[in-house]
Amino acid sequence: MINISIEDIKKLAKEKGYVVLAHNYQLYDLQQIADFVGDSLQLAQMARKIEMDKILFLGVDFMAEMVKALNIDKKVIVPVRTATCPMANSLEPEMILEAKKKYGAPFVIYVNSTLEAKQYADYLCTSANAVEVVSKIDSDVILFGPDKNLANYVAEKTGKKVIPVPGETGYCYVHNYVTLQQVLRLKNLYPKAKVVVHPEVPKDVRTIADYVGSTSQMEKFVALDESKEFIIVTEKGMVDRLKALYPNKKFYGVNSMLCYNMKKNNLKNVYKALQNDQFEINVEKTQAEKLSYLVQKMLEMSR
Ligand code: 13P
Ligand code: SF4
Structure with a gap:
């Protein structure tokens, strides 16, 4: 062919x-x-x-x-x-059952999870609506998995106790390993650029962001924001998409952020x-x- x-x-x-x-x-x-x-x-x-x-x-x-x-x-x-998605595969049904037994709290499953694991969850969310979904649940303690970084972001935004399941091992390798130094280096090169990050990044990277959102929320942000330059801290496909959609704006990605799958x-x-x-x-x-x-x-x- x-x-x-x-x-x-x-x-x-x-x-x-x-x-x-x-x-x-x-x-x-x-x-x-x-x-x-x-x-x-x-x-x-x-x-x-x-x-x-x-x-x-x-x-x-x-x-x-x-x-x-x-x-x-x-x-x-x-x-x-x-x-x-390796992160999706890191959350096993038994982990959900054990956590529910231990804490007696509702389980919110991130859409990046297996179909089997979803059978044991009480609520579903994506990165675009995780904060909204958790804030509407009538419980101050929430079990959340598999992404620990998104869990931490949701806890910060809702003020609830959000317990990550499986815990330390629940993360996306594309987003979790981006470092503050990598983003600060870009910020140093492009001081006028706004920093836009996905909530799957670690907390230290999130705290220097001008905007945190899902991939499509990022697109809405850059479309409406008056800035002409953006540092996009998520997978390369999104950076390429923004470059093509908004040729009059400049987008800088983090080279290491590639989702092999x-x-x-x-x-x-x-x-x-x-x-x-x-x-x-x-x-x-x-x-x-x-x-x-x-x-x-x-x-x-x-x-
Ligand atoms: P979005 O729902 O924000 O597109 O994220 C999906 C995903 O796999 C993030 O790594
Ligand atoms: Fe999974 Fe790839 Fe998304 Fe990471 S970037 S959460 S590995 S699909």
Whole structure:
């Protein structure tokens, strides 16, 4: 197979009747073939409105499973089966059960978690609405997992006791290892730039930020802010997206921030996926029902 273009893929998706959804961290080429690109919350909202019978999802597995759970009778395919999220896989169902037994508090599960773990949670959230969801729960103690940095941010914003589960080992390697020195170095090079960070970064990086938000909230911030320069502390795909969307503004990313799993999808395997209608995502009906219930409750709490 030689030189597959964005246009070739768009044409094939249309011919085969696929709607294409992609996360903001996908390669910019792939973002261009998608009918919809967004953060986890927007993808959940979008997934509930799809009319076509076939969906090509470009992101990682927990996101594809959510899209399938919300479209149980539709065909959902992904180009690579192994595109996963190590942080999501760090939270096991037993950890949730143990924490609930120990503290007797509600469990809020971050959408970056397995479908199996979600079965044991009381509430669901994304990085865009975690603060809002937790603030609306009638409990001063909240169990939250798997991201410890997001848990810490939510605790700071809500004033509640937010207990991270699994704890120290729950983090995203792309965001957790960014250092204050890396961001300060960029700030030194571009003193006028505003610092925009994802809440998955550690607290010391968060405290020097001008804005903290999910990937799509970042986009809204840079669109409305009068500044012309921004240091974007999240995965590279988002930096590329902002550069393309706002050519009159300048965006500086942190070189080390690459999600290896998000980058497993490429033009070649996406073309192949459409050609062969593969790889199909399947979820159990009962698991899908629980996830749909959690999504519904989350959307009601974060309107
Ligand atoms: P968003 O929902 O903010 O896009 O984040 C998803 C994610 O995987 C962050 O690493
Ligand atoms: Fe998971 Fe981090 Fe990749 Fe997001 S950036 S999908 S949290 S590994």
